Amino acid sequence: MTDLPTQARVVIVGGGVVGCSVAYHLTKLGWTDVVLLERKALTSGTTWHAAGLIGQLRASANMTRLARYSAELYTGLEAETGIATGFRQVGSISAALTGERLEELKRSAAMARAFGVPVEELSPAEIGDRYSHLNLDGVTGGVWLPTDGQADPANIALALAKGARGRGAKVQERVKVTGIARAGRRVTGVDWRGEDGSAGHIACEMIVNCAGMWGHEVGRMAGTNVPLHACEHFYIVSEPIAGLSQLPVLRVPDECAYYKEDAGKMMLGAFEPNAKPWGMDGIPASFEFDQLPEDFDHFEPILEAAVSRMPMLAEAGIHTFFNGPESFTPDDAYHLGLAPEMDNVWVAAGFNSIGIQSAGGAGHALSQWMEDGEKPFDLGDVDVSRMQPFQGNRRYLFERSKETLGLLYADHYPYRQKTTARGVRRTPFHAQLLERGAVMGETAGWERANWYAAPGQERDYRYSWGRQNWFDNAAAEHRAIRQGVGLYDMSSFGKLRVEGPEAEAFLNHVCGAEMSVPVGRIVYTQFLNARGGIEADVTVTRLSETAYLVVTPAATRLADETWLRRHLGGRQAVITDVTAGEGVLAVMGPKARDLMRTVSPDDLSNEAHAFGWAREIEIGMGLARAHRVSYVGELGWEIYVSADMCGHVFEVLSEAGADHGVTLCGLHAMDSCRIEKAFRHFGHDITCEDHVLEAGLGFAVKTDKPEFIGRDAVLRKRETGLERRLLQFRLTEPEPMLYHNEPVLRDGEIVGYLSSGAYGHHLGAAIGMGYVPCKGESVEQVLASSYEIDVAGTRVQAEASLRPMYDPKSERMRG
Structure with missing residues (x-):
């Protein structure tokens, strides 16, 4: 027994x-x-x-x-x-067959340098020197990671x-x-x-x-x-090959293939673009060391390319054709x-x-x-x-898994969108935005307008490491927000209602900022952990004496709700996800007030509706709640509308906008505007291990409150001093593109890497954010250094700033 x-x-x-x-x-x-x-x-x-x-x-x-x-x-x-x-440090080579793939590998090599991983960029000839069995036809270059291995x-x-x-x-x-x-x-x-x-x-x-x-x-x-x-995963193992000795692991992602020498045999594995999901009806109860049926037709295109790439495979027999299941996530x-x-x-x-x-x-x-x-x-x-709750849906997982296996070796382009299992979550404005040229991306299952195609323009992404096909579209949208008025959909952002007699005390415990504020006040704040790290980056609006609305990024809504629930304790408050109950349209730009006055009889002057306040307004024939905040650094409002009135409010704004030059904008433009203003992006610029003071967000923490999570860590850091600072960088050359993880060099030495990057269309160059060590140094000493950013192996001079390079005094959004 x-x-x-x-x-x-x-x-x-x-x-x-x-x-x-x-x-x-x-x-x-x-x-x-x-x-x-x-x-x-x-x-x-x-x-x-x-x-x-x-x-x-x-x-x-x-x-x-x-x-x-x-x-x-x-x-x-x-x-x-x-x-x-069986661990052997044989090293690995990744070989590129296109210029785009080589750019990716060069960027990964730069990232390796930032992360302290030994790396060497290789020419085709140098790849041949290290891997003589390889047919170099079409090889454009590669990278060598000497500390990789197999086991x-x-x-x-x-x-x-x-x-x-x-x-x-x-x-x-x-x-x-x-x-x-x-x-x-x-x-x-x-x-x-x-x-x-x-x-x-x-x-x-x-x-x-x-x-x-x-x-x-x-x-x-x-x-x-x-x-x-689970998906089927294929590989073959050759018969013993005479003279075959220890080799590096070889990856040729453009042919979906990897190669591994093992005991004088060669293994060829594949991550094919269109995978075969398995186990839709459940995994057999008897499954143990099982193999799945061979599917040579499915594997044959990979094998044909491999025989050409590795000619010795043409002479070697196949000892094993293996098909086994492995699990893949969305x-x-x-x-x-x-x-x-x-x-x-x-x-x-x-x-x-x-x-x-x-x-x-x-x-x-x-x-x-x-x-x-x-x-x-x-x-x-x-x-x-x-992971969002709906992502456990079996049909969703079946459809998405067809793609995710192949994405392991696909080009990892910036802004790449998944193509399977799409359209599950749609905002109330989805159909109207599509009618007007929206090109959708997906975040946490939400379909979101990332950019708008011009009439007759292809409504799809054409990926590249350079300026992609939507670059000029996003630039025009960016200019509209900076110079006129832009309208974009923010409905996917999470909305958590915290309500009850102890809601104020509870939020004061969880948030770094002061929550004892008048009804209508909007507070920018963070949820901190005991180390002073940032667990969430949110705005909190007081709706009534007993109710607040916490607005979170779409991707972290569940995580932020979970953090609240786990710290509620016995307090009398209820947390409710109300994300789907309201649509949100952002009206942003120096002419935003002109547009809003056209659609609402309410007083929207700075005196009547100052920055950082929310109030109910009439709009068209409906009602909305107007939040005077901005993630793009301009005058504007986020208009919260109950789902039943969203269609009407969108029509009212669109019709009035025709006379005010309103431009529909996507979230790529929002991101480029926010990085010019040095607004932090949660998950990139600020995370649970980034101290709120080192992230430059000390203004959002009120330590005169008697108690809140992270208070002691904030006080300690103020006493001991900062060890690093989050800086904003602007390349001095207009062409290179920044995304994230590019190394930051200070006076010629790598000191960190970019946490986020995007193109600053108003500032005229790519902008990045990144942490730089500063222990024992003044701000002046940090900024007096010379900075460069490593872009795919090329060092590009950069200007550094602690204050936002765009509108450093925030006069525009408060005007």
């Missing part, structure tokens, strides 16, 4: 490499009451057939930090556990499991979790059944969902949303963290074919989060709370 305890501090569901890593790292922190349950044998889901590529450069600094930790961990595991991980996935998992067992964890195979007991927002235990017929219940303080491609199913049992879907980033729906359900699943290189770091970060109760650093890229 299976011998399992009846109680545990934590139960980990799933014995792949990620579950084993979580168990390993929790026990390293001293947790001994750890139980890991695996339905079949350890590694039998997807870990056993993973390619085992260990890359260290990821899309952000913190994801790179986690990947590097994985490599360091695997290096020492054998000495600790006696199980060989044995199953042995890594078994070594981690052995390390966890050695420190007291119970790792039990052939036991399936059949149910999860819940009470309110907490799980209380798991029901299990063993293959030997035994069954039982383990009461626990928390669970971790590491169930891989079963993660969605286990998530539903726990009352949580874990959006992922945005190709894995799920990590505390599930927003429950207060003790953790998630580490959906690793999108990078589970081996991510598992060590993910287990390390999650265990530290579980130990401390707060994130060890910014994990916004992978925090499971970024």
